[in-house]
Amino acid sequence: MEPQLSVSFAAPPSGSARLGGQKAPNPSGSDLSGQLHAEYVLRSRDLTVAYAVKGQPPLLAIDGLTLGVKENEFLVILGPGQCGKTTLLNCFAGLLKPNSGAVEFLGEKITGPGLERGLVFQNYALFPWLTVEDNIAFGLKSRKTPKPQRKALVQKFIDLVGLKGFEKAWPETLSGGMRQRTGLARAYAAGPTVLLMDEPFGALDAQTRYAMEKELLAIWEKEKRTVVLVTNNIEEAIFLGDRVALLTQRPGRLKAEWPVDLPRPRGYTDPAFLAFRREISERYDLAL
Amino acid sequence: MSVSLSQKTLDPAELRPLGSKDPSWGRLAAPNPLVRVIKGLLRAAYQEKLSIISLIVFFLLWEGVCYFKIIGPYQLAPPSKVLKLLIAKLATQNPDGAYLWAHALSSLGLALSGFGAATLFGVPLGLLMGWYPRLNHLVRPVFDLLRPIPPIAWIPLAIIWLGIGGVAKGFIIFLAAFVPGVINSFTGARLTNPVLVRVAKIHGASDFTAFWRIGVPSAAPMIFTGLRLSLNAAWTTLVAAELVAASQGLGFMIQMGRRLARPDIVIVGMLTIGLLGAFLSWILSKIERSFFAGRAS
Numbered sequence: 001m002e003p004q005l006s007v008s009f010a011a012p013p014s015g016s017a018r019l020g021g022q023k024a025p026n027p028s029g030s031d032l033s034g035q036l037h038a039e040y041v042l043r044s045r046d047l048t049v050a051y052a053v054k055g056q057p058p059l060l061a062i063d064g065l066t067l068g069v070k071e072n073e074f075l076v077i078l079g080p081g082q083c084g085k086t087t088l089l090n091c092f093a094g095l096l097k098p099n100s101g102a103v104e105f106l107g108e109k110i111t112g113p114g115l116e117r118g119l120v121f122q123n124y125a126l127f128p129w130l131t132v133e134d135n136i137a138f139g140l141k142s143r144k145t146p147k148p149q150r151k152a153l154v155q156k157f158i159d160l161v162g163l164k165g166f167e168k169a170w171p172e173t174l175s176g177g178m179r180q181r182t183g184l185a186r187a188y189a190a191g192p193t194v195l196l197m198d199e200p201f202g203a204l205d206a207q208t209r210y211a212m213e214k215e216l217l218a219i220w221e222k223e224k225r226t227v228v229l230v231t232n233n234i235e236e237a238i239f240l241g242d243r244v245a246l247l248t249q250r251p252g253r254l255k256a257e258w259p260v261d262l263p264r265p266r267g268y269t270d271p272a273f274l275a276f277r278r279e280i281s282e283r284y285d286l287a288l
Numbered sequence: 289m290s291v292s293l294s295q296k297t298l299d300p301a302e303l304r305p306l307g308s309k310d311p312s313w314g315r316l317a318a319p320n321p322l323v324r325v326i327k328g329l330l331r332a333a334y335q336e337k338l339s340i341i342s343l344i345v346f347f348l349l350w351e352g353v354c355y356f357k358i359i360g361p362y363q364l365a366p367p368s369k370v371l372k373l374l375i376a377k378l379a380t381q382n383p384d385g386a387y388l389w390a391h392a393l394s395s396l397g398l399a400l401s402g403f404g405a406a407t408l409f410g411v412p413l414g415l416l417m418g419w420y421p422r423l424n425h426l427v428r429p430v431f432d433l434l435r436p437i438p439p440i441a442w443i444p445l446a447i448i449w450l451g452i453g454g455v456a457k458g459f460i461i462f463l464a465a466f467v468p469g470v471i472n473s474f475t476g477a478r479l480t481n482p483v484l485v486r487v488a489k490i491h492g493a494s495d496f497t498a499f500w501r502i503g504v505p506s507a508a509p510m511i512f513t514g515l516r517l518s519l520n521a522a523w524t525t526l527v528a529a530e531l532v533a534a535s536q537g538l539g540f541m542i543q544m545g546r547r548l549a550r551p552d553i554v555i556v557g558m559l560t561i562g563l564l565g566a567f568l569s570w571i572l573s574k575i576e577r578s579f580f581a582g583r584a585s
């Protein structure tokens with residue numbers, strides 16, 4: 001039986017509890033100086049989310065999660081499958097309404113999607129009827145950025161993610177890695193303060209995945225943003241994060257948190273890396 | 289026994305099954321001419337040659353049936369006569385009152401205006417119904433009630449309401465073309481990937497913007513399917529609509545042929561309808577292909 005959403009975000013036609021749009025407090029997106037009066041850019045407080053399933057008690061996906069991310073911090077949320085990672089990101093993105101508790105952006109309650117929070121999807125979610133550059137320009141068109149400026153910005157992010165020469169390509173013709181570059185550029189181009197990434201490399205093979213992780217860090221060093229990335233992969237978490245937050249099995253609760261003090265670039269086989277990996281593995285709930 | 293690893297080329301004779309003395313083993317068989325002809329024919333069956341053969345046989349049989357008066361001249365005209373009339377009708381208005389191309393243009397105008405109007409209203413209606421459940425709940429019952437009524441059954445009412453002019457005929461064709469336009473656009477919008485809608489929302493799109501920028505392009509392939517079926521329905525209904533009352537048009541021409549006991553006129557009319565219909569579908573598929581050009585999948 002199909003589970004029923006208690007809060008509708010998946011249905012394209014009008015849903016029951018759609019959230020209203022939220023204006024971007026900071027249209028330029030990147031520069032937060034002087035505006036950052038809150039300690040955290042993004043934060044969940046006692047966040048609880050449950051899905052209504054027909055004929056069954058509500059399915060608790062996240063249970064009382066308090067977690068914040070600071071400006072330009074790379075936070076990795078690590079957790080086993082089905083533990084509520086996507087649910088959490090959807091709340092941050094404003095696509096899903098918490099049942100209790102709150103999600104806040106710069107100390108203000110999030111009530112809907114906003115261009116200041118960009119989302120990168122596991123399965124890329126590119127628009128198949130648009131070329132790479134038009135996919136990337138999508139958010140800029142929403143912002144009504146004038147055309148010359150738009151073109152320049154699109155080109156900038158195409159160059160940044162290494163898609164030069166693929167501007168006119170159709171998503172279907174691209175490899176997984178290239179598609180995710182497009183997804184990343186699209187998120188970047190909309191000018192977000194925070195980048196939310198939902199297992200962005202989960203669909204890639206191990207080699208491509210590793211290459212893309214390195215690439216992501218290089219991009220992030222050039223264009224610093226606050227990042228919340230979720231993954232179920234311990235190595236990826238250690239390789240990327242400034243901080244790793246580990247969730248329990250469903251319902252997702254915060255199980256442990258570590259700052260990652262290893263200097264970048266980190267090697268998968270460095271002794272410190274391996275020691276860290278062992279420490280996290282010991283706490284990691286397996287979802288069987 | 290040691291195995292030699294050198295790249296010695298095998299003598300075909302060595303491949304002969306043990307005990308077989310057949311010398312043709314391992315050699316390319318020299319095919320005899322009969323086998324070659326049969327094989328060629330079989331291959332033709334997989335290609336289009338056989339279709340041409342079957343067409344030729346068909347026309348020969350048809351011609352023969354008329355030539356030997358198996359079917360009388362008031363029942364069937366031979367293809368040679370049909371072809372002659374087809375050419376003659378380009379330059380003569382006799383005996384049915386108009387040139388062939390005038391009939392064709394009249395029919396085309398009628399079918400395309402009915403199809404155009406149906407597309408203009410049907411596609412947006414279907415898309416909006418697919419996107420907004422409330423509109424769907426509102427419109428759907430009436431739509432479902434009227435849908436199973438064959439367009440031709442509307443003819444009497446159409447005459448009562450609109451007289452026997454072109455409007456009544458256009459109305460019948462409109463009804464025929466409207467239904468597939470609505471249904472397919474509806475399905476197209478309905479099947480929009482919800483994840484893509486979320487992407488649009490993330491990028492600040494309102495519900496209507498998401499409809500316009502995500503729903504409509506997602507539905508495009510289904511819209512085209514609808515257009516094809518719609519055009520088909522319009523053209524199919526044409527003859528029936530022109531039976532209502534007309535002084536021109538291919539349906540009228542057929543009708544005249546029957547009254548004049550001229551099967552050649554009937555057949556020329558039928559052939560023209562068929563050819564034009566195929567031509568219209570071809571144009572639409574060209575448009576469709578150019579529309580999706582590059583969007584390889």
Ligand SMILES: Nc1ncnc2c1ncn2[C@@H]1O[C@H](COP(=O)(O)OP(=O)(O)O)[C@@H](O)[C@H]1O
Nearest residue numbers: 003004005051061080081082083084085086087
């Ligand atoms: N729309 C939904 N309706 C009902 N249950 C859902 C829905 N979306 C997710 N869930 C359930 O909520 C739990 C958490 O899902 P999710 O956030 O997607 O986990 P993760 O991303 O960590 O794999 C899962 O058990 C999943 O089955």
Ligand SMILES: [Mg+2]
Nearest residue numbers: 085086198199
């Ligand atoms: Mg997930």
